[in-house]
Amino acid sequence: MTFLQPLILYGLPLALLPVIIHLLNRLRHRPQPWGAMQFLLAASRSSVNQAKLKQFLILLFRTLAVLALIVFLARPLSGGYLGWAVSTAPDVVFLLVDRSASMEHRSSSGVGSKREEVLKLMAETATGFEETSHLILIDSATRQAQRLQRAESLLEHPLSTPTDAAADIPAMLQSALSWLVENQAGNAEIWIGSDLQPSNWMADDERWPSLVEKFQALPQSVRIRLLAMEETTDQNDTSLSLHEQSRRFLSSERAMVFSLDIDRSESFTDSLPIELVLDGVSSELQLDSNEAKQRWRHRVDLGGQEVSGWGSFSIPSDANPKNNQIFFVYGEPGDLGGTVVASDAIAGPILQFCAGDFQRDPPKMASLRTSWSADTRSWENQTLLLWQESLPEPEMAEALESFAREGGVVLFLPPPEPGSASFLDTTWGEIEEASPTDPFKVARWDQISGPLADTDEGLGLPFDTLDTYRRRTLAGYESVVASFQDGSPFLARKTVGQGAVYFLATLPRPDWSTLADGTIIVPLIQRLLQDGARRQEKITYAVSGELDPQIEGKSWRTLSATEGGDVRWTAGVYRDGDRWLAVNRSPKEDQPGRLESEQTQALFGDLPLAMQEETGPSDEALQGEAWRLFLFGMLLFLLTEGFLTLPAPLKTASAGAAS
Amino acid sequence: MAQPLYSRQAMEGTVSGLHKSPHRGSSVEFAEYRQYVPGDDLRRLDWRVLARTDRYYLKEFEAETNLRAYFALDLSGSMQFSSLESTKQQFAEKLLATLAYLVIRQGDAAGLLGIGQDTVIDLPPRRNPSHLQLLLDSIPTLKKGGPTGLVEGLHGLAERVRRRAMIVIFSDCFCELDPLMSSLQHLCFEHHDVVLFHLLDPQEIQFKFDRPLRFTDLEGPTSLVTEPSVIRDEYLKHLRHFMETLQKGCREFGIDYRRILTSDNYEKVLADFLIERSRVGATSF
DSSP: OEESSGGGGGGGGGGGHHHHHHHHHHHTOEEEEESOHHHHHHHHHHHHHHHHHHHHHHHHHHHHHHHHHHHHHTOEEEEHHHHHHHSOOOSEEEEEEOOSGGGGSBOTTSSSBHHHHHHHHHHHHHGGGTTTSEEEEEETTTOOEEEESOGGGGGGOGGGSOOSSOOOHHHHHHHHHHHHHHHTOOSEEEEEEEOOOHHHHOTTOTHHHHHHHHHHHSSSOEEEEEEEEOOOOSSOOEEEEEEEEEEEEOSSOEEEEEEEEEEEOTTOOSOEEEEEEETTEEEEEEEOOOOSEEEEEEEEEEESOOOOEEEEEEOOOOSOGGGSEEEEEEOOOOOOOEEEEOOOTTHHHHHHHHTSBTTSSSOBOOEEESOOOSOGGGGTTOOEEEEOSSOOOHHHHHHHHHHHHTTOEEEEOOOSSOOSOOBTTBEEEEEEEOOTTSOBOEEEEOSSSSTTOOOTTSOOOOGGGOOBSEEEEEESOSEEEEEETTSOEEEEEEEETTEEEEEESSOSSTTTBSGGGSTTHHHHHHHHHHHHGGGTSSEEEEETTOOOHHHHTSOOEESSSOTTOOTTTOOEEEEETTEEEEEEOOGGGGOOOOOOHHHHHHHTTTSOEEEEEEOSSOTTSSEEEOHHHHHHHHHHHHHHHHHHHSOOOOOSOOSOOOO | OOOOOOOSSOOOOSSEEEEEEEEEEEEEEEEEEEEOOTTSOGGGBOHHHHHHHSOOEEEEEEEEEOOEEEEEEEOSGGGGOOSSSSOHHHHHHHHHHHHHHHHHHTTOEEEEEEESSSEEEEEEEEOSHHHHHHHHHHGGGOOOOSSOOHHHHHHHHHHHOOSOOEEEEEEOOOSOHHHHHHHHHHHHHTTOEEEEEEEEOHHHHHOOOOSOEEEEETTSSOEEEEOHHHHHHHHHHHHHHHHHHHHHHHHHHTOEEEEEETTSOHHHHHHHHHHHHHHHHHHHO
């Protein structure tokens, strides 16, 4: 049981008042001189048990009455039907339903998903409020307030179905707040059903303090009731996510190389069948590794035809069917175009050579420039940009970012002068040098995915032959693809939209490194050139719930998802004419963990919060104010006490009349 | 003419009076014939019997003597209780004074025994009117309160008074029952005419209280905080048992037990007592 005014509970010692008053009264009884004391003492001895019992009961009921009063003032919240039965009905009840993919995890009861459990509990309990309160549904996907006429309709409501999108709890609360302000409603209760996934709750988000402040400033009282679904770790749950998709469109063959992240429950690590669907044709693969977390690389041969298509990887259904499938699309091969912006007379030509399109006959060389125009119209046929100048100024930076968002790849190389500008929060640092006899060596790199991955034959890039004498440090990078022995990044990466931005710490110059030997730099740049070709293809990858409005506005036709699935929050492959769209669930939904109770309560500040941890099917799921119960209890105790303290009816009979 | 106070049994007085004596005397009341034995007064020979039967018989007559009444007054603290205008003690004093007046007025002797924790006063019976004044003057000066010494006082009285007398006891008898009965029995063994005025306050036999009280013992330091309504039944049960046992014991010993409430009209109490006594006295003679 929780309390809306817990400070009042400090008054619990006041429950001893009746006992204290009783003891004081014993000292203050009116004295009555008495002669027949011997009979009185004998009677007292005979009646002592009965009298003591009665006295004890009187004190007990008085103490209970005071206790009930204090608890009543502390405004207790009780779970289950009892709590709801005795609580006052608010004017508005908001039903905030977390429809995120993680809510499709089977609940601890095993009966249904967490979302279904939440809906069931909310519908059951909200039934009692149908006549007295406005029921407003706010789902995590649309975040639009929808009026419900009947609580039962929540179970079948189109806005309570599962999605592949992440939930934004602060935004949902903001919707509730806006509705309250616009409709000038009375007292409100906000019921939140969620699994407390940290990525959905965004505890560090700066909206929280502002939200709490605004709710507190409302003239009407707002109470929060949180139904927190328990995290279930003992069930068979494997999540499949797409780490990277690399394009291998050679002159003779076309292939896609996928890096899939597989995260399995520790107790379920048998071999895993993986179903690959390619353009509607299904085939089964087998993953024999029994590691709990692993990155699995798989090459999909697309054949020689120059067509676009789609596919998916999926694993057998388990505790959460929403994290078992990923979708991909591929486009028709387009032109590869590389541009080198460098003033270095040695490195520039080497880079120009590496960035050439060797799939053509004769090969098409990359262009080499010392500067470039920010006018993106001149970038139409470009897929890779090698930038060996100081980081671009804002106008150019914006253009480069846009280039990357469209699917292009930008590789930054150490400039002669670092400059003061930064690109996507990443900046160049100082130059560090090593002696020729003890050069910097690359110790770790991603051999499964990325531009430094092993070859299709399984051969790793020969980093042992690479000596680096000079390198420029980096700050603010997102992830490291390869690093030196001391941990300093050799190649860092930042994903931007459909494309990516890389930072290479050294140059293909003899005084910088042995990169110019070509065994590392050529495959690196060629792979980046291929990846950047996505910019030329008419395919788009999107995260469910985070679609660009321009993409949203197209007339997408679903190819893989359930019929009627909304492109905005349903994973799948969609097509609009010659444009392809692959929507996968939000990566936020794969982030493990659960907010602690204290963290959650801290988020709501001083707002009245009743939090119920839901571990299974239980009547205690949601809480209601139970002050009525304690008020009635207090009255009952007082009545009983009054009955006990009534003087006994005086009998007319006496000990005997005079004779 | 006031109603005289008669004894229910023969008295042993020193002067002639209204009351029967266990000894033969010279009154006009014939008692019996007895054979002459040497030493008898020849003047008491019945010459008519001698003439008719040639045998020596003495004709004996009842002696009539005076009454010696001892008024024993319990002065213990419990006698000071009152829920009305007068305490049990005051009620008893009125009865005592009136009876003493009657006794002396009819030429009998009256004495006073004040019994507190110890015997407070012991005025032997006297017949003269000045003694009445002394007795009446003594009553207000008696030291009252404290524990009862009734049992010891009655035993002492029984030891001291060897000749038959009327012992009139005024007490609430709030003491241990067995010793009390023993002391009353002691008086009866000495052939005294014992009258027990058992004085009670109406509140004591009704026990009507409506709130918790601290009862403080009038005879000691004991106190008891209690809820009267809770223990009333038990209290009345114990009191009833006490009174019944006392009354039954008195009946067995031939004691004239009279339960008096301080709410009673004391004139009626006295009238009832004297009328009953006169009836008993008339049948005795």
